[in-house]
Amino acid sequence: MDNILIVSVTVFLLCTVILLYRNRLSLMLKSKYRNKLPSGTLGWPFIGETLEFVSCAYSDRPESFMDKRSRVYGKVFKSHIFGSPTIVSTDADVNKFILQSDAKVFVPSYPKSLTQLMGESSILLINGSLQRRIHGLIGAFFKSQQLKAQITRDMQKYVKESMSSWKEDCPVYIQDETKKIAFHVLVKALISLDPGQEMELLKKHFQEFISGLMSLPINLPGTKLYQSLQAKKKMVKLVRRIILAKRNSGICRVPKDVVDVLLNDASEKLTDDLIADNIIDMMIPGEDSVPVLMTLATKYLSECPAALQQLTEENMKLKKIQDQVGESLCWSDYLSLPFTQTVITETLRMGNIIIGVMRKALRDVEIKGNLIPKGWCVFANFRSVHLDDRNYDCPYQFNPWRWQDKDMSSCNFTPFGGGQRLCPGLDLARLEASIFLHHFVTQFRWHAEADAIVNFPTVRMKRRMPVMVRRVES
Template structure:
């Protein structure tokens, strides 16, 4: 009896393997077989997902792509995250995909992320509704009024935070940047100042964002379940704020993004749509902008020449404004050429967004490659940004490479592109410029060794610890505490 049970189990397993092999063979023998890019679909069901993830966690995350590019070319087929996928590391192909409308490609995300961001999120909706939401939000985020408000708030929160720092104190840049950027962004979104509501949102959002890339398991105790519960708490609070806003008269000049959406007269903007997008728009305050700031300081810590030039540029501006008795405005920060080059180079090397996944709504052919209907296509920005055909010494932090160079080429897409280009692109640069200005003009620092973790999201392993010292007083170096001995970098 036992032998019969074992033979039956073995037979079932073999049948399953043969069925999977048959499925894979059917794909490879399909009508597309002579048109698909070269590549392999890997193992049945799991494809090449495990190898992709293993490489993504390593110090050389693009090794998965580089290995296949050398074998198959810059565009190749694979099977990752449960779907047959065309992977593009070709700048022109990726640009075409990003520029396409919803009749050709639509967003595709891991199941855990789609569960969390809400069906009305700007990240998921398509067509005229997506264009309207994106257009309204983008126009407001680019307005001179908001840039002035962001500058005022960012300067205030940065100065309040840095005023508490003491000489020879260990500061975690990633934590400080997250605290400040989140408060600035929520103020721009809903006019909330630091308060119990703000702290409630911050704590709930940290729980929420932890599940964006997680196992799609919703049982109590799982990360996705905890994140969904955190989202429910945030939605309840945002709904209350929306209802209060609807009861009051609409201002002639909107003060925040919520005013813009609530004041819309099309009848399409439900409370659910508004709350979904309010929550999703908080992601840059917790993730993208703080990491841009943190990575910039890491790269500057490793590049004394770049730090010296950036510091000189910002000190010159500070002296000029002090002499005139004028406060700094947003145009002052954005017109610091070398500072902007540092931010651009940080975006290129850091790859805070490694790429985007789209799903083909019909058969698409580009540059001789076929992307079949129903397949996903992964535009992998990191391989383009670190391609020696586009950038000399691509792994070297070199802000000077951007002197008199256009950042609008298809070889540089840190914020995506097309109709879904990140609407907060200018604000991300502005906030990073303000933080860097106040940091380098007020402090010297010694950075402890830290490393970048690239998956599932970019972060610094130790949160970028630095020992700070104010610039006031004699310029002679005052020794840092003994705990700092053994660090490898010292700025001056």
């Protein structure tokens, strides 16, 4: 009897706290902001709508969370995700404003576990002049012809090495193969490290590090976050050893990698710890973004024979010219293939490798009649814009030809973000994908296994895109 009474009182008190929390929050919002806030719901107390948001993110239709609410509340609505009241935007103009605003209006906002792993000095989190300085230095180096030539040579080398081991009777796991290739290429560009024992050790620690990016924010021995933080410490130690070796041997005035670029800068704020942290953060595209781009391009081409045929014909013509001239292709040869670039663009639109960005408002901001209160987060969702039938005809259909006469500078297309935090590696991602596709379609014909034809989240998180290949006779 006593136990029943205790349980009843506990449930009553809990319900009372929840109701008081909801009523207080509702009254606060109504009194302070009246009718300026976008429509929407904050969901359950404390957890908000996080569970449904995450559940949809891991489904075949991550945009279903946004679509369901935008149909009821409009393209901009309020919610409560990852522990913070949030304004969600699926409006291209609102997203553009958010991306182009400076650090006086919005600052990056990420889940706590990711913030802890990135560190306070990460380029993803820092603001102001230091962020602009680092972003500018890295962006200029990534755009240089020197690095593009190096990336092309390395990419050709590692692609050929990988493809030479492919067997016709065995499935080839595209995502696994492209991860190996892209990671080697990127690490070489960052710290001039070649494949070998140190590279394998770095890769092992990196796998442990990246597995905790979206873990629970509990830093205790045995937890995923703790293991990831320990792995990052080991990587930082390795990268600092490389930085120290460069300092002792004399900093190269003509930079060979990103470490050289940052060491050449005179700013005292660019400490060895800051450089090491950011080098590790910049390894993430080599593990995630670029391999997913190449994997999804393979997936979409497998589903669209007409696009695959035109892509193959275009690349075969280039290969024939290369064979006649007897010289290796350079980076401009790959990027000059018009249909190949439309395939990559359409893959970026449909695949949405960067689903969106989260920012925190430093003051009350009003955009197109929608208020984002100070202290609230805002989620600029790119995927919903890219898959909106008001922006693209038949948005779920892979159609590279749609880009032949379309302006890619439109705010309806933001696969790499925008503004001061535009991804500095966007040109290199296109280059690597172009090189991979060229060698793939000129050397092999393939068919995807039945379970390989899956949507973006599944191919990214669970599957490795198995295909059965057959070599093309010379």
